[in-house]
Amino acid sequence: MISLRDIFKKQTGFLRGLKLSYIVNNLLNASKLRHNRELYKKYGLQKSIFSPVGSHDFPIHSVEIPWLDRPGAQEALQQHPDFQKFDAVTQQQLLHFIENGYLILRNFYTNEEVDRLNGEVDKILAEKKTDFNYTGRKVMDAFRFSEVIDRNFFRNERLLELLNFIMGRKVKPFQTINFIEGSEQRAHSDSIHMTTEPQGYLIASWTALEDCHEGNGPLFYYPGSHRLPYITCEDYDSGNTALTLGQNSNRRYEDKVAEVISKNNFKKEFFHAKKGDVLLWHANLLHGGSPITQKGATRKSMVSHYFCEGVICFHEISQRPALMQ
Numbered sequence: 001m002i003s004l005r006d007i008f009k010k011q012t013g014f015l016r017g018l019k020l021s022y023i024v025n026n027l028l029n030a031s032k033l034r035h036n037r038e039l040y041k042k043y044g045l046q047k048s049i050f051s052p053v054g055s056h057d058f059p060i061h062s063v064e065i066p067w068l069d070r071p072g073a074q075e076a077l078q079q080h081p082d083f084q085k086f087d088a089v090t091q092q093q094l095l096h097f098i099e100n101g102y103l104i105l106r107n108f109y110t111n112e113e114v115d116r117l118n119g120e121v122d123k124i125l126a127e128k129k130t131d132f133n134y135t136g137r138k139v140m141d142a143f144r145f146s147e148v149i150d151r152n153f154f155r156n157e158r159l160l161e162l163l164n165f166i167m168g169r170k171v172k173p174f175q176t177i178n179f180i181e182g183s184e185q186r187a188h189s190d191s192i193h194m195t196t197e198p199q200g201y202l203i204a205s206w207t208a209l210e211d212c213h214e215g216n217g218p219l220f221y222y223p224g225s226h227r228l229p230y231i232t233c234e235d236y237d238s239g240n241t242a243l244t245l246g247q248n249s250n251r252r253y254e255d256k257v258a259e260v261i262s263k264n265n266f267k268k269e270f271f272h273a274k275k276g277d278v279l280l281w282h283a284n285l286l287h288g289g290s291p292i293t294q295k296g297a298t299r300k301s302m303v304s305h306y307f308c309e310g311v312i313c314f315h316e317i318s319q320r321p322a323l324m325q
């Protein structure tokens, strides 16, 4: 039998545009929102934990930004007692993260580990445990159906340790997205989809599950763009009203990002990753997926998103509080 909750998970079109449908969904998921009571109090947000929430609720953002986003971060990083525990290459990458908004961990996973993960994705799709979502490209939260994906990748201990260090707080694994083909997504930052108050307490890891090249839609990014002010629904014509979400809000956001990129002359770089490489990106780094120019080419990859403990987590475009397990 299809439950109301399933209907909301699959909601498309009309329902997706109504803030009311998310309120109902929030009520159905009350246990995943209760932790917000304390956080709303802490950050002075006076509204129900079931209501829509967005950047307009925080006209003045908290100054409690992540330690690596603060002035003097390079020095603070090098003086941190745990910095010395990382090997020289990782230390360089951590410094690179502050300046550029991303870092690369070459050969983080072995070929055998990645083959095992790819086998798990094929299996859960073949067994119809899950499917591509409404975009036709994304398999959401495959970790729920595979212990291997969950334990060895999403909650990989070595990765979590590094993420905790970068964020200066404990991270909370939130979601995974698996791709078989490249996303071909236009430039965006994750914070329009998932964000926090105080800002910046989100980080993503992107894992190459096969080699990437010019033809199979490599990931691209704009180094340094993470230092721009966060672009929120307040910064472009989102079309949102008190009761509804604007139609084509995502496209309008991406148009705004394209304008900001050209105004700032950011240089686009491509990640021709090798199978097993991992890239970590900052919540505000502008990035996307290149067009697939080699017909039929796959580009298996997995993105994992991590929020931090102790902050308000929400989805800016859909104005929803994030449902935390």
Ligand SMILES: O=C(O)CCC(=O)C(=O)O
Binding pocket: 177, 179, 182, 183, 184, 185, 190, 218, 219, 287, 288, 289, 290, 301, 303
């Ligand atoms: O893998 C890609 O092509 C981009 C994925 C992406 O931009 C995202 O998940 O935010």
